[in-house]
Amino acid sequence: MANQTYKCLNCGGELNWDPASQKLKCPYCGSEFDLSVFEQKEEKAKQDIRDKAYEKGASAEESGQTRSTDDTEVRPEDLRVYKCSVCGAEVITDKTTVATSCAFCGNPVILEENLDTQFHPDAIIPFRISREEIKGLYTQYLKSRPFTPRDFYTDAHIQKIKGIYVPFWLYDMPMEGQLHGTGERVSSYSDSNYIYTKHDVFEVEREGTLQIDSLPVDASSKMPDEAVDSIEPFDYKDLAPFKMAYMPGFFAERYDEDASFCSSRALKRAGQTTVEMLRGTVTGYSSVTVTGSSTGVQGGEKGVRSRYVLMPVYLLYTKYKGKDYLFSMNGQTGKAVGNVPIDGKRAALFWLIRFPIVLAAALLINLLIFA
Ligand SMILES: [Zn+2]
Ligand SMILES: [Zn+2]
Incomplete structure (x- = not known):
């Protein structure tokens, strides 16, 4: 079994x-x-x-x-699916883990009985930061932000931090590309009467291939792009074949953007990298003008390899005085981003105490200078 x-x-x-x-x-x-x-x-x-x-x-x-x-053969009866009635996010977890609120918008989630589609990620980066550690790290993070209102963080709220495996596609793309342009070399010499400047213009052609491996594209439309981009990169040395053992206590968001949908984004980035690589080989000119370039995958679409992988992210959604705040942390490296409210009163108090000191210091300096 x-x-x-x-x-x-x-x-x-x-x-x-x-x-x-x-x-x-x-x-x-x-x-x-x-x-x-x-x-x-x-x-x-x-x-x-x-x-x-x-x-x-x-x-x-x-x-x-x-x-x-x-x-890796996951049995549907061992999984539970929760669906958010407001934003539509779906998360999958094992049968021992319970969810009550949506990690993306904070609204209540509904347990859906059946997992109607297959769930078989190819690989996973397991969480390295534990659920015990994350509470301390989040409190530290808030303390590093000056003037955070004290009632913004309560223990009950911190309990709502969720560990979510966010779906990504990793693409391997054997790229090929061409680049053409002109390169100019300028030299000068002089005789007793004149200074001569010589412009040599060369036609520049470059053609090459570049193997791009494990280019990540986030496969979730629910996950705000800036929240993911800012906590990258993930270290692929921890990438392991998917096992259910990594799931208890954590959630996995189901991907809602498939491999072929996301591949256009990957292709664009791979194309840019290929052009930069080709451009980097054009050296020895005073100036270079690129007049055109083209890139593609060797062997066309068939040359692209994609893997469905899960990356560990901690998320905490907070609604405070009618505004939305999202904290996200890389569950492998601990890199965090988020926005927090500023307590106007605390900020004002801070300057009320310090401003007279600054003013006094400025006056003193003036006195010393003009004395
Ligand atoms: Zn939601
Ligand atoms: Zn035991």
Whole structure:
């Protein structure tokens, strides 16, 4: 059977993914297990089945005893889908995690019984910052912003920070491109009567290929672009095959912009990079004018490879005095962005205290200068 839940080897409790240790942790007895422990167990189980089948003189496949133990095969009954009635955002989580409000707009979410489409990401960057750490980091972040109204952050509100795996497409594109233009070299010399300036103009042609790997495009229309762009980059060294073990306690937003829809954005960026690369090889001129360029994918659309990956993001949506505020943090690197309100009274008080001191200092300097 597909192994969806990981049980504690010491007490049998259901294990959670723990970002701090990058291990599966038992909330009941505190034991920690490396993912590889379970992979070895699965491998052992597979081997046992193969061995048994072999003893019986039949191949495992024929005997029908092997079932996939690959837990990237997600069973719909182990998942829950929550839908926001206001903005339409949909998040997927495991059956043990409960959502009450929308991470994108703060409105209540409704539990939808069935996951009607498939959910099988190719890869995931697991959360590195734990849900315990994020509360402290958020408070620190607010304290670094002067004049944040004190009632803007309450413990109850901080509890609403959600860890969301945001869907991205990663594109691999073998690019080709041409660039043409002119390059000019200027030199001068003189005799006793004149100074001569010589302009040599050259035709410049460049043609080349560039392999672009893992170009990210966010696949969610709900996620505000500036909130994602400013917390990039993600470090792909942590990119791992998707496993359900990374899900408990976190949400995954379902992508609503498919790979071919997003590929035009990727292609534009890849094209710009290719032109910049070609332009970078034109050296040795006093000035260069690019008159034209063209880029494309080698082998056309078939040359593009895309992967559906999930990236870890913490989100906190706040409505304060009729205005919307969104805080987002990279769940892998801790890079954060957001907007916070300013308490006018606290700001005024700050200057009331300091302004007389500044004024006195200025007067003193004046006195010293003109004395
Ligand atoms: Zn345990
Ligand atoms: Zn919403």
